[in-house]
Amino acid sequence: QPGALTVPAGTTITWRNSDVAAHTVTADDSTFDSQRIAPDGSFSVTLDQPGTYTYHCEFHPNMEATIEVTG
Incomplete structure (x- = not known):
């Protein structure tokens, strides 16, 4: 969450897994991949290039979202 986010280039985004199940944060174009994030774990990525990610x-393909990085 959220399902869509807009940030300026150079922003570091952190996902925190507050669920009881493991999750991943995997870019559809392989730009980033958290691997397995255990419960209470986190993953951060800095997106320097403008575009839509x-x-x-x-583990749960119905969980999807978009990040718009502006220049």
């Missing part, structure tokens, strides 16, 4: 959870 769609991502999903490898």
Whole structure:
């Protein structure tokens, strides 16, 4: 969450897993991949290039979202 986010280039985004199940943050174009994030774990990525990044959870494919990075 959220399903869509807009940030300026150079922003560091952190996902925190507050669920009881493991998740991933996997870009559809392989730009980033958290691998397995255990419960209470986190993953951060800095997106320097403007564009649209769609991502999903490898374990739960219905969990998907988009990040719009502006220049």
